Amino acid sequence: MTAPRIGLTADLFDSRGRPMFGTGPLDLLAQAGLTWTRLPPDGGAIDPAAVADFDALLIGGSRLGEASLARDGGRLRIVARNGVGHDAVDGAALARRGILLTNSPVAVRHPVAAMALAFMLALGMRLPLKARLAREARWAERGDFPGTGLPGRTLAIVGVGGIGRELVRLVQPFGMRILAADPFVAPAQLAGLPVELMPLEAALAQADFVVIACLLNETTRKLIDAPRLALMKPTAFLINVARGPIVDEAALIAALQAGSIAGAGLDVFEREPADPANPLLAMDTVIATPHSLCWTDGFVDGVARDAIKGIVAAMQGRLPDHVVNPDAIGHGRVGQWLGKSAGPA
Secondary structure, three states: OOOOEEEEOHHHEOOOOOEOOOOOOOHHHHHOOOEEEEOOOOOOEOOHHHHHHOOEEEEOOOEEOOHHHOOOOOOOOEEEEOOOOOOOEOHHHHHHOOOEEEOOOOOOHHHHHHHHHHHHHHHHOOHHHHHHHHHOOOHHHHHHOOOOOOOOOEEEEEOOOHHHHHHHHHHHHHOOEEEEEOOOOOHHHHOOOOOEEOOHHHHHHHOOEEEEOOOOOOOOOOOEOHHHHOOOOOOOEEEEOOOHHHEOHHHHHHHHHHOOOOEEEEOOOOOOOOOOOOHHHHOOOEEEOOOOOOOOHHHHHHHHHHHHHHHHHHHOOOEOOOEOOHHHOOOHHHHHHOOOOOOEO
8 A cells, every 4th residue: 555645735735835734734644654745736726647646635725626627536535625615626526525514713713803803893993994094193083983882782592603703702791782693503503592483584784793604505595685685774894704705795785885784894706816907806894804804813723723633533443523524424435444443522
């Protein structure tokens, strides 16, 4: 048998060629006797050669679909997503071939929820505008722009999975009313949390802050469209920390230009990188960041460690945690390498 080959996509490295998560998580591979290779830039889609030549892939935001699987010869065991969203990967296509797809849902919860709270505070306090007042010697105007405090306001969270529930925990000291819109969550699942579960439209109409924290799939694509944006208060803010295509961007631009909503905090866009000519980037009522605001030291380290632990487990013949295409587990290809007595890593 040849030594396992672990490939890391180029978008996991910073502009100076260093792993964005540091070297600590990579020590987990070394401790397991595994070596890794940085893949060439892929233009946003995994090259078929990577599927053919590697036993495991640690990927960032690169797409992986049928075209990437054209040269699959049965070697690849696992594709580990360095993050939680896996909409760019065709998990069903991997499952048909017996290739596991994993993500890192636990380590992202606090940093992404904290990012949502940061947007809420910055938008409510009108931080970008007031920073300009100081820089532009406009102190005389500081009384002209009162902000919106969080206490007593209403927060609507769209999607109350791990990130949404962590946000509930973080905002409790602010004394907010918290609404939740999630058709896949039963009231009993939120027992003990100070949350009111209700339909999306009702939540949008009552909220002062709306945070998008759901997964992107065919049921959530353009979930926040023009009719739903029209339900929001003109004083309300929209915050998207999930995926850009969940919001109809053209409708959002129109709503902001018309003053139908007060502002937006966006870490994600329909197309990334965002077009420099995108009107959202020039709006005073929008805080825009490049899909990375939550990338703190703890975030990048924790996410990478979870993903790499899954790779190590698969290379050692064990079932990794956080498999998001469970249909792959029963495939004969997985059975060939999965130890009979092995349990989750």
